Amino acid sequence: MDIILLERIEKLGTIGDVVSVKDGYARNFLLPNKKALRANAANKKVFEANRERLEAENAERRTDAEKQGDKVAGTEIVLIRASSNAGQLYGSVSVRDITVALNEKGHDIDKRQVILAQPIKTIGMFDVTIALHPEVHVTIKANVARSDDEASLQSEGVDVLAAMFEEESAEQTGFTEDRDPNAEPGEIADAEAEAAEGEDEEQA
Numbered sequence: 001m002d003i004i005l006l007e008r009i010e011k012l013g014t015i016g017d018v019v020s021v022k023d024g025y026a027r028n029f030l031l032p033n034k035k036a037l038r039a040n041a042a043n044k045k046v047f048e049a050n051r052e053r054l055e056a057e058n059a060e061r062r063t064d065a066e067k068q069g070d071k072v073a074g075t076e077i078v079l080i081r082a083s084s085n086a087g088q089l090y091g092s093v094s095v096r097d098i099t100v101a102l103n104e105k106g107h108d109i110d111k112r113q114v115i116l117a118q119p120i121k122t123i124g125m126f127d128v129t130i131a132l133h134p135e136v137h138v139t140i141k142a143n144v145a146r147s148d149d150e151a152s153l154q155s156e157g158v159d160v161l162a163a164m165f166e167e168e169s170a171e172q173t174g175f176t177e178d179r180d181p182n183a184e185p186g187e188i189a190d191a192e193a194e195a196a197e198g199e200d201e202e203q204a
Helices: 023-030 041-072 095-104 148-155 160-172 190-203
Strands: 002-005 018-020 036-038 076-080 088-093 120-122 124-133 136-145
Touching (some): 023 036, 036 041, 041 124, 076 095, 076 148, 120 136, 124 148, 136 148, 148 160
Parallel strands (some): 076 136
Antiparallel strands (some): 002 018, 124 136
């Protein structure tokens, strides 16, 4: 279906562009959300008559989004979650979790503005994109940890997950001393006993 864009759509175009999209995308998203019009003769006339107003409204929304972006950009949200010893979460951190955490910090963010390629399933620091406007995207930090102390370490740049793997690896390859399997408790191993006897003879 050919449509006229009423706002900039990433990977499609900007206001006034006539582009071709799949019918389902147009019917289910672009048209009902007033992001586009069907590209017919009547709508083209309507758009041209309103182009100046639409562009002015878009510029105003972009300016507002830029101001909001100055406040939101770089925000760090802490999400305390239970996880396995390997750092795998019991569950995951979703778009809704991030939205709620941002709202609690006083940022008016809707879940539709949070861009998360896939749910977060491990502890660590993650960059999350917030789309405040089609032309204004900012990045926040999601600090996913098992405790406030762990979250503080991650804020300071400590890779808690890597430290956990190192600790687990050290436990699995624990250091053990060579010993004589036949020695009784408290008995010196044969080699050590012989060396001790040689020293005694030299001293005598």
